[in-house]
Amino acid sequence: MTMRLAALAAALGLTAATPVAAFTPSKPVEFVVTAGAGGGTDIFARTIQSIIQKNNLVAQPIVVTLKGGGSGAEGFVYGKTGSGDAHRLVFGTSNQWLLPMVAKVGWSRQELTPVAALAFDEFILWTRQDAPWKTAGEFVAAAKAGTIKVGGSQSKDLDETLLKILEKAAGIKTTYIPFKSGGEAAVQLAGGHIDANTNNPAENVGQWKGGQGRPVCVFSAARLAAGPKVTDTMAWSDIPTCKEQGIPIEEYKMPRAVYLPPNVPAEAVAFWADVLEKVFASPEWQEYIGRTSQSATFLKGDAFAKFIASDEDRSRKVFEEQGWLVK
Amino acid sequence: MIENVAALAHGFAVALTAKHILFMVAGVCFGLVVGVLPGLGAPNGVGLLLPLTFTMEPVSAIILLTSMYWGALIGGSTTSILFNIPGEPSSVATTFDGYPMAKSGEATKALTFAFLSSGFGALFGVVVVTLLAGWVTRFALLFSPVEYFAVFVLAFASFIAFGGGSPLKSVVSIALGLALASVGMDTISGSMRLTYDVPDLIRGISFLVVVIGLFGLGELFETMQNPAAAKPVATRLDLAGVVRAALEWPRYGVALLRSAVIGCWMGIAPGGPTAASFMSYGIGKRFSRNGPRFGKGEPEGLVCAETADQSAGSSAMLPMLALGLPSSATAAVLLGGLMIWGITPGPTLFSERPDFVWGLIASMYLSNIVAVVLALATVPLFARMLQVPFTITGPIIALVCVIGAWTVAGAPFDLWLLLLFGAVGWLMKALDYPIAPLVLAMVLGDRTEDAFRQSMLLSGGKLSVFFASPLPATITGLALLCLVVPLAGMALKPRTARSAAP
Numbered sequence: 001m002t003m004r005l006a007a008l009a010a011a012l013g014l015t016a017a018t019p020v021a022a023f024t025p026s027k028p029v030e031f032v033v034t035a036g037a038g039g040g041t042d043i044f045a046r047t048i049q050s051i052i053q054k055n056n057l058v059a060q061p062i063v064v065t066l067k068g069g070g071s072g073a074e075g076f077v078y079g080k081t082g083s084g085d086a087h088r089l090v091f092g093t094s095n096q097w098l099l100p101m102v103a104k105v106g107w108s109r110q111e112l113t114p115v116a117a118l119a120f121d122e123f124i125l126w127t128r129q130d131a132p133w134k135t136a137g138e139f140v141a142a143a144k145a146g147t148i149k150v151g152g153s154q155s156k157d158l159d160e161t162l163l164k165i166l167e168k169a170a171g172i173k174t175t176y177i178p179f180k181s182g183g184e185a186a187v188q189l190a191g192g193h194i195d196a197n198t199n200n201p202a203e204n205v206g207q208w209k210g211g212q213g214r215p216v217c218v219f220s221a222a223r224l225a226a227g228p229k230v231t232d233t234m235a236w237s238d239i240p241t242c243k244e245q246g247i248p249i250e251e252y253k254m255p256r257a258v259y260l261p262p263n264v265p266a267e268a269v270a271f272w273a274d275v276l277e278k279v280f281a282s283p284e285w286q287e288y289i290g291r292t293s294q295s296a297t298f299l300k301g302d303a304f305a306k307f308i309a310s311d312e313d314r315s316r317k318v319f320e321e322q323g324w325l326v327k
Numbered sequence: 328m329i330e331n332v333a334a335l336a337h338g339f340a341v342a343l344t345a346k347h348i349l350f351m352v353a354g355v356c357f358g359l360v361v362g363v364l365p366g367l368g369a370p371n372g373v374g375l376l377l378p379l380t381f382t383m384e385p386v387s388a389i390i391l392l393t394s395m396y397w398g399a400l401i402g403g404s405t406t407s408i409l410f411n412i413p414g415e416p417s418s419v420a421t422t423f424d425g426y427p428m429a430k431s432g433e434a435t436k437a438l439t440f441a442f443l444s445s446g447f448g449a450l451f452g453v454v455v456v457t458l459l460a461g462w463v464t465r466f467a468l469l470f471s472p473v474e475y476f477a478v479f480v481l482a483f484a485s486f487i488a489f490g491g492g493s494p495l496k497s498v499v500s501i502a503l504g505l506a507l508a509s510v511g512m513d514t515i516s517g518s519m520r521l522t523y524d525v526p527d528l529i530r531g532i533s534f535l536v537v538v539i540g541l542f543g544l545g546e547l548f549e550t551m552q553n554p555a556a557a558k559p560v561a562t563r564l565d566l567a568g569v570v571r572a573a574l575e576w577p578r579y580g581v582a583l584l585r586s587a588v589i590g591c592w593m594g595i596a597p598g599g600p601t602a603a604s605f606m607s608y609g610i611g612k613r614f615s616r617n618g619p620r621f622g623k624g625e626p627e628g629l630v631c632a633e634t635a636d637q638s639a640g641s642s643a644m645l646p647m648l649a650l651g652l653p654s655s656a657t658a659a660v661l662l663g664g665l666m667i668w669g670i671t672p673g674p675t676l677f678s679e680r681p682d683f684v685w686g687l688i689a690s691m692y693l694s695n696i697v698a699v700v701l702a703l704a705t706v707p708l709f710a711r712m713l714q715v716p717f718t719i720t721g722p723i724i725a726l727v728c729v730i731g732a733w734t735v736a737g738a739p740f741d742l743w744l745l746l747l748f749g750a751v752g753w754l755m756k757a758l759d760y761p762i763a764p765l766v767l768a769m770v771l772g773d774r775t776e777d778a779f780r781q782s783m784l785l786s787g788g789k790l791s792v793f794f795a796s797p798l799p800a801t802i803t804g805l806a807l808l809c810l811v812v813p814l815a816g817m818a819l820k821p822r823t824a825r826s827a828a829p
Contacts (some may be wrong), residue, residue: 019600020486036659036660037370037374037653037656037659037660037662037663038659038660038663038664038666039663040654043663043666043667046377046378046663046667049378050378050381050667054381064374064378065531065737066374067736069511069512069528069529069530069531069736070511070519070530070531071512071517072511072528073512073529074529074530074736075524077401077529085631102517102520103517103518103683104518104522104524105514105519105529106524114680116518147787149784149785154514154517155513155515155516155517155518156512156516156517160517175784175785175787176678177472177784178514178517178781178783179514179781180514180777183651183652184652186651187467187650187651187652188471189512190468190650190674191468191469191470191471193471193472193785194785197820202666202671205671205673206651206671206672206673206674206675206676207673207674209671209673209674209675209679210674210675211674212672212674214470239816255356281453324517326518
């Protein structure tokens with residue numbers, strides 16, 4: 001429902017208020033991916049690249065470069081050094097404002113210019129196939145009775161933050177094991193070496209189909225969009241929300257967003273926001289959203305800034321409690 | 328197993344269309360070019376071609392890209408052999424004997440052996456993939472961080488223990504490698520280590536930059552110091568030389584088979600091609616009759632390294648498709664491609680998309696053969712490069728090193744690192760410190776550390792976890808054996824100890 005509304009709003013916005021762009025790219029454009037090859041951000045950027053190329057939305061060629069070192073810090077620092085250059089777009093997640101809080105990474109969030117968020121990736125509590133618990137309630141009970149090992153991608157990153165929120169909300173303690181990527185956490189879950197993970201849908205869907213891990217609940221306000229069945233018996237919309245299963249977490253999502261370097265002209269930000277809005281309205285984008293089971297929400301300007309501020313607030317509280325904040 | 332063969336036959340039907348054969352040849356040619364020009368490298372080459380494939384059929388796209396990958400892998404040993412510059416991390420071990428061979432006038436033989444061994448390793452890997460597809464993926468799932476750690480320790484032990492030379496100097500070299508590997512973000516704690524607030528150190532120290540510096544530039548500095556050694560070498564330059572070398576090559580059958588098995592094991596286990604080539608080289612050195620000559624231009628050393636590298640590379644395609652775990656930088660780009668084409672790697676991929684999977688596997692047979700044939704045809708051309716005087720090749724090598732280091736991240740900082748490690752490489756050689764342990768420690772260092780700390784988290788801090796179940800206990804036991812046997816050998820008479828070894 002929210003997805004359809006958002007798409008509708010985007011379509012309306014497109015026809016009603018397309019700004020007259022005083023900026024057009026005058027040289028090849030660089031898409032900087034703040035993650036490794038093949039990861040969610042890489043696919044996010046390359047999908048946008050392919051849609052822009054297919055529909056001729058930008059006259060200049062686009063080059064994708066991978067700068068995923070240090071949890072993406074490499075790419076954000078690279079973006080920061082391109083001050084004033086509106087031909088260098090940085091693709092990332094909420095890492096942009098979260099990472100500077102927990103590690104000395106060489107940029108602060110104000111140093112990059114947010115352009116737009118085009119998708120929100122969901123988080124699902126997955127458990128190993130043969131785990132005795134079926135519902136979130138049983139999972140919480142099991143965690144209270146013994147040690148539950150939860151794997152995730154990186155340390156002090158989104159997965160571990162969500163786990164800390166979950167621990168507090170449910171009054172449990174778990175053991176967190178950081179891996180290099182969600183893919184690794186999915187395989188470790190498939191092998192039964194960990195009890196659970198909080199992967200994005202796309203990271204664990206292959207294992208789910210193959211009977212090597214199953215979803216318990218999704219950290220979302222409403223159930224995921226209905227679609228074709230993923231396994232023999234279930235579609236994405238058959239996964240209950242964690243809230244309806246009695247875990248008091250409203251929602252937890254990861255934006256996939258685009259940033260520009262500092263000190264770029266406002267017209268350039270408007271130009272790129274406009275291009276991205278057209279990408280968002282394309283059927284190829286809806287297809288990508290469906291395939292990766294994300295939710296389609298377009299945020300730019302003030303709305304995006306507001307989202308960042310509130311997400312930063314919530315995360316800062318968690319980081320403070322955990323003693324993760326760095327000066 | 329039988330149904331796999333039937334599926335493969337179906338795969339050949341997919342792969343053997345005019346369009347796909349054309350893609351294979353084009354991919355291999357482009358891959359050879361990319362592999363020979365160091366610095367561009369297979370991951371970048373595949374990344375460049377990726378946007379072209381967005382509109383293709385997935386199976387055509389993957390055939391094009393993997394053909395290019397095989398071409399790049401096979402071509403990648405060229406600069407390792409001719410100029411001591413490894414274009415890929417996994418061709419470092421190729422330089423150990425390949426470069427001395429080229430220097431002593433055996434470039435044709437070295438290149439021919441390298442290409443043929445690559446091809447053999449790759450085909451061996453694909454055969455294993457074909458016959459054992461289902462079993463291999465189940466086996467790969469058995470690997471938790473505990474098993475990973477055991478595999479890495481085994482790779483370390485089998486290479487280091489048989490390294491020879493001064494043990495103290497080896498330890499210094501390993502320690503330096505481990506220190507370099509720990510720079511940057513630590514996966515387990517999420518904090519920055521040894522970065523000193525220098526933004527360029529946040530992404531860590533690039534392995535490739537260090538290796539190009541240590542090997543390529545280091546060698547260049549040494550040659551400059553002793554120009555007499557840099558006289559162009561006389562080599563017979565005709566295809567007949569290639570044929571002669573090719574006829575001599577089957578004599579290394581035992582080494583080939585052993586290395587291919589080691590490669591497959593590391594490809595599936597999943598230690599990766601770089602660890603596989605080092606391990607195979609170390610084991611070859613220990614158990615071969617020619618062992619003592621390894622590192623001085625012994626063809627068998629080259630065969631060991633190249634075969635294992637390729638066999639690991641191709642057998643690792645299977646965990647990638649069935650588990651979604653890339654084994655190398657290039658495999659990661661391919662994996663990204665799969666997602667964009669709408670294919671989800673996972674255990675059900677084999678049953679859901681048989682056309683895709685078996686078409687790919689069939690194309691692996693064909694394109695590897697195409698790659699070897701095309702690569703062999705270029706041998707006389709490349710061997711000729713060694714006849715160019717050093718005054719001309721020297722600057723070109725320097726340029727190639729700089730381009731190679733630049734392409735890694737496009738950072739000026741890396742060029743200073745390159746220069747620094749060139750000097751370090753030269754110094755280490757002058758003082759007789761072994762460089763290989765440093766390289767291995769850098770490749771495996773952070774993964775080993777991660778695996779160890781993950782194991783400790785999983786087990787609640789109990790070291791006994793490495794012996795708690797049969798699989799890790801066997802691997803860890805083998806590793807300890809590797810370390811103890813040479814010590815025992817030293818304690819007894821050096822010659823008799825060998826017959827006691829398996």
